[in-house]
Amino acid sequence: MRMLGLIFADEHDANISDLTLKRTFAAIPFGARYRIVDFFISNMTNSGIRNIGVIATTKYESLMGHVRYGGEWDLHRRKSGLTVLPPFSFSSGEARYENILEALQANLSYITNCKEEYVLFTCCDAIGNIDYSAMLDQHIKSGARFTCLCTKTPLNKEQGVRTTVYKTDEKDRITEIQIKKEHDPGDLISTHTYIMSREELLDILTQSIDLNKKSMRRDVLMPALKTSKVMAYVTDEKLTYVDTVSSYLKSNLALLNKDLRRELFMQELRPIITRAGNSSPAFYSESSQTTNSIIAAGSVIEGTVRNSVIFRNVHVKKGAVIENCVINQDCTIGEGAVLNYAVLDKGVIINDKRLLSGYVTHPFFVGPDSVI
Amino acid sequence: MARKKKCIAMLLAGGQGSRLAPLTENVAKPAVPFGGRYRIIDFSLSNCVNSNIDTVGVLTQYQPLELNDYLGTGDPWDLDLNYGGLHVLPPYQAAKGGDWFKGTANAIYQNQKFISNYDPDYILVLSGDHIYKMNYEIMLKEHIDNDADATIAVMDVPIEEASRFGIMSTDEKGLITEFAEKPAQPKSTLASMGVYIFNTDKLLNYLEQDEQNPDSDNDFGKNVIPAMLAGGERLYAYLYKGYWRDVGTLSSYWSANMDTLGEDPELWLNDDGWRIYYRHDFHSPTYLGEHASLQNCNCAAGNEIDGHIFDSVIGSNIVIEEGAVVRDCVIMNNVTIGKGAHVEYAIIDHDVEIGAGAKVGGSKEDTELTVIATGQKIPPAQTGKEV
Secondary structure (H helix, E strand, O other), rough: EEEEEEOOOOOOOHHOOOOOOOOOOOHOOEEOOOOOOHHHHHHHHHOOOOEEEOOOOOOHHHHHHOOOOHHHHHHOOOOOOOEOOOOOOOOOOOOOOHHHHHHHHHHHHHHOOOOOOEEEOOOOOOOOOOOHHHHHHHHHOOOEEEEEEEOOEEOOOOOOOOOOEEEOOOOOEEEEEEOOOOOOOOOOEEEEEEEEEHHHHHHHHHHHHOOOOOOOOHHHHHHHHHHHEEEEEEEOOOOEEEEOHHHHHHHHHHOOHHHHHHHHOOOOOOOOOOOOOOOOOOEEEOOEEEEEEEEEOOOOOOEEEEEEEOOOEEOOOOOOOOOOEEEEEOEEOOOOOOEEOOOEEOOOOOOOOOOOOEOOOOOOEEOOEOOO | OOOOEEEEEEEEEEOOOOHHHHOOOOOOHHOOOOOEEEEEEHHHHHHHHHHHEEEEEEEEEOOOOHHHHHOOHHHHHHOOOOOOEEEOOOOEEEEEEEEEOOOOHHHOOOHHHHHHHOOOOOEEEEEEOEOHHHHHHHHHHHHOOOOOEEEEEEEEEEEEHHHHHHHEOOOOOOEEEEEOOOOOOOOOOEEEEEEEEEEEEHHHHHHHHHHHHHOOOOOOHHHHHHHHHOOOOOOOEEEOOOOOOOOHHHHHHHHHHHHHOOOOOOOOOOOOOOOOOOOOOOOOOOOEOOOOOEEEEEOOOEEEEEOEEEEEEEEOEEEEEOOOOEEEEEEOOOOEEEEOEEEEEHHHHHHOEEOOEEEEEOOOOOOOOEEOOOEEEEEEOOOOOOO
């Protein structure tokens, strides 16, 4: 394959800090049995990319434990594969980086040593099943210098979160890049996914390091709009966002919709792969009542579950009622407890008869390993 | 540099399992799915790695394709090692001809070269078609403490079932005094589980003798064990008290699957202290629809369920549509059950379609177990209108 894939594991938005307390953004669990990074690695391998770097800055233990050498995606090859790239101080001198350009600068030597003709790099807050090879085809066909992935129909994208919006001409050439807090219907919303030639990227990196430039948008893309071809690649695939705890809840619950489930998980030849545990099948007891829900393996359901997403090895005891919730791995919900619009991180214990209730815009969030 | 292993396992996985037909029509019995996401062989392999035995020779013969694919490099069981690990051992041609494995003992006899690569002190001989969770390390320790030449794992079975098994008589210390293969008049209730530990030198000796005997069936139970007893070797019984099932028949296969159900199941599969490892297929998570109800069920991944399921074990990639009722069933992978269909007391093999409104099987009380073989399509009920 002629394209290198780079994934930025961190998303430095305080809005989601609850879920990134002990993990990097890409390692946030999603959809009952995945972590967010699974979608990006799977999209890349499904698009023929065989060499992937995952750039992380902090709290990368669970990310590394999850992806390891990429064996699940058949990426543990002699000549290529998956590499997690923790902070690495190079000429930029910074061990921690706050944005895409700095992260790329810090990994200049990795990118230099790769052989691929093109590079695709992406943030991971827009989850979907995307065929990057079609994006590369367009990039080559259009003769663009940069191609930027964007969507007109972002699902569960919150207002009030910094959003990059493109303006294009009728031929999808980007004419303007805006930062908005409130996005409007029909806006072309950037997913921060870019394709360019690797040589081009290396030039950008060496120059920007020399000139101490720090922003991909301000220092690279904006100046390029006038002088060269920067194209938008507008995907038709559904993309669902995780940018606040509320959108995390909404995006998980959106999987209860059959169409989205099909788009994400049942695309012909484009499976989303994850590292599976060794859990037994989920068990439903005589007293269980489960409707309109996604239930992962290893869970034991004795209570009532409605409109919810339940991760692995969750125990819902008798008489417990769970509605509109996302319950992460290894949680226990006590007898008679009632949960509505709650998001439980990993390993939470809810004692008998506790009542937790939030609302879709303000979910009741419980941090990892808490006992209530 | 010389290296060795203390104990290696030889896992007999070549049998046809004809009494499990049609489930074993295209696949060796050890590769038959079990418990929603496992294969039968996962139990023996997981027992090995959980007992710190990291070298396993799997002897294959009958329909090995799917079994070989499933075993792969042994990575699901952490048996993909540079020294040791999982090795598939098929019958082979050699300079002086070659032969199929003539019996369980002959299968091991033909693989002495594999054994000598590891120079083991002890050889554990297993069957790939039993469902159980057993710590072979404890058995090995007892074998060593007894200074035994061979140790045979036994279970105490009801006297009326004893004539189905190889039956041991022992003294009070467990030393075997008599062995009878499927006796009409059993003298004891200690039944062989087909799990043996041998001192390597002794075993190879007796295999050589057995091979020289043209009248031998080359079988452990029928020939080797009786010969060792007759030769005055120290054979001990190791009494195992946990869960063990020989899933040799369709009804025993069905019951063992049912043993994984219940709030305190006889066969607990999610035991952190004794994991059963398996190879994953990639499935999306299971979705239960608005009309779904599941009671006393195991349900694996990739399923879309909108029907009613009672007392059943459900595999992966299953669609059960609205109004369908499934009761007392074992359902393997890639099965679709249409709207309003009624499936009861049945084993549904993989890749089966049951049409809307169709009726399969009947009540457990007054019907025989129904088995739908792989690839079958049961047409929708002809009721004039859709149910």
